[in-house]
């Protein structure tokens with residue numbers, strides 16, 4: 001059956017997206033144009049420190065260079081297709097259209113003490129978790145490092161200008177979570193390139209400790225992250241304490257069962273000494289009984305970890321129910337009694353389908369698109 005999310009491929013020409021280039025690559029490009037090396041640094045500053053939205057606004061560059069950049073490169077490729085807000089403007093979901101017609105979403109969540117952006121690392125997702133709207137799309141494609149970075153810069157620019165501040169006074173992002181559409185470790189190289197780009201002290205300079213990556217449990221990715229050079233926080237979508245139940249909810253468990261996942265998690269903690277978050281979506285009468293809470297406590301006993309309980313957010317057509325508040329509390333109490341740090345996630349953006357597991361990137365029929373830099 002035709003996938004309704006996939007759009008006809010539109011060839012966009014070979015002009016490089018500047019956000020896809022490393023500083024050495026940008027330097028090499030400019031040198032091949034006969035430009036002095038310092039021009040690359042100047043442009044890098046525009047891209048990642050000043051967050052300059054257009055070539056025209058790079059007024060310290062010679063006009064001829066700006067014209068050549070505009071003619072032969074692209075300052076971003078994402079087109080803003082739809083923007084929705086909820087929670088009095090403190091939750092903002094953006095639907096992006098990619099140059100090939102595919103779509104993805106990102107969400108800004110403003111709290112009194114933090115400004116968090118949740119970005120996508122793939123268009124769609126191939127992991128097929130039964131409770132997740134993105135999983136129903138299937139994987140459309142891996143997105144590039146630049147396409148990941150652009151999502152972040154859009155919100156950073158909007159906060160700096162005051163346009164996206166909602167009811168808060170935030171003027172910059174404080175937290176970045178790779179928990180939008182897609183499985184980051186299934187697009188590891190590009191995802192990691194985006195992490196390094198955003199972390200670069202000469203550029204955007206975003207602290208690695210304020211970044212969190214969420215994985216469905218791809219064991220090779222967890223092992224790789226354990227050896228990585230930057231201290232990114234790790235969240236693991238667990239959702240069940242035994243293989244039978246987890247495989248029913250998350251097909252990936254057949255490939256990487258719980259024992260393998262726990263081995264990798266222990267290795268990650270031993271190598272990094274960092275606390276892992278276990279995400280546990282609560283589905284009424286499926287995975288939310290006190291017995292399963294006990295089983296979960298047994299499974300993670302002694303690990304440096306925290307459990308984040310997420311009452312399921314509705315996905316149209318899914319034959320599932322959100323756990324009742326009393327069941328959530330009972331589940332949490334079992335874990336707390338067993339000495340396991342455990343919180344219930346505060347809901348954001350349910351009204352605009354921006355909450356966990358709801359991102360489905362469904363375009364409206366007559367949507368117009370504007371540049372991500374606007």
Ligand code: SF4
Nearest residue numbers: 125127129132135182
């Ligand atoms: S929960 Fe995450 S990994 Fe699972 S289908 Fe949804 S986006 Fe993919």
